Amino acid sequence: MARPADPNAKLVAENRRARFDYAIEDDLEAGIVLTGSEVKSLRRGGASIADSYASVEDGELWLINGYIAPLPEARLFGHEERRRRKLLVSKRELARLWSATRREGMTLVPLRLYFNDKGIAKLRLGIARGKKLADKRQTEAKRDWDRQKARLLRERG
Numbered sequence: 001m002a003r004p005a006d007p008n009a010k011l012v013a014e015n016r017r018a019r020f021d022y023a024i025e026d027d028l029e030a031g032i033v034l035t036g037s038e039v040k041s042l043r044r045g046g047a048s049i050a051d052s053y054a055s056v057e058d059g060e061l062w063l064i065n066g067y068i069a070p071l072p073e074a075r076l077f078g079h080e081e082r083r084r085r086k087l088l089v090s091k092r093e094l095a096r097l098w099s100a101t102r103r104e105g106m107t108l109v110p111l112r113l114y115f116n117d118k119g120i121a122k123l124r125l126g127i128a129r130g131k132k133l134a135d136k137r138q139t140e141a142k143r144d145w146d147r148q149k150a151r152l153l154r155e156r157g
Contacts (some may be wrong), residue, residue, distance in 0.1 A: 012121075013047040013113040020136060022109050022128035030054075030123050031088035032063065032113075037074035042121060044069075047113055054087060054108035054125055056098045061087040063110065063123065087123060100127050 018024070034042070041047070046069030055062050063085045070078050089097070100106040112124040131139070 010043075011112060011114045012042050012045060013049045015049050015052075015109065015111055017050060018109045018111055018126060018128070020139065021131060022107065022126065023131055023135065024109070024111070024126040024128045025106070026127040027111060028089065028093060028125055028127075030061065030125055032121050032123050033086040033088065034068075034121055035079050037071045037077065037079050038068045039121065040074070041069050041071045041079075042113070042115070044071075049110040049113050049123075052110050054110060056094065056101060056108075059094070061089055061094055061097065061108075063087055066110065066113075087125070097127070105129070 048067040049063075052066040053064055055064055065082055066085060067082055068079065070081055097108060101108060107128050107130060109126045109128045110123055111126045114122055114124070116122050
């Protein structure tokens with residue numbers, strides 16, 4: 001019997017445009033350092049990672065330009081909406097990310113912001129290479145062909 005979905009596991013924000021603009025070669029899960037009002041705002045679903053990116057600076061990994069909506073109840077002890085947030089990864093993963101971005105010219109793109117089954121906020125990062133216009137056209141043509149193929153199989157099958 002399938003296990004019921006955990007009420008704590010919840011998708012907060014997804015960067016759907018990332019897979020179109022970038023060729024994702026690898027991904028990893030990172031923790032994120034948040035304040036109390038940010039966590040409450042995330043639980044309400046007020047976040048966007050569409051225009052954000054991650055960067056390795058001074059031996060630490062940072063999420064830059066990620067948006068978390070302000071909480072009206074936390075006026076006095078609220079948070080900055082687009083502040084830099086520290087991401088938590090192991091030293092080995094940090095070294096791998098640093099070499100990928102500095103030596104190989106890759107980009108760290110946030111893919112999903114979610115709460116895991118334990119209720120802890122996590123960020124799925126993609127190690128990506130930017131696509132050229134021709135690559136984007138090829139991706140779109142493949143998607144169209146898959147859609148058309150499924151339609152044909154449905155009609156004949």
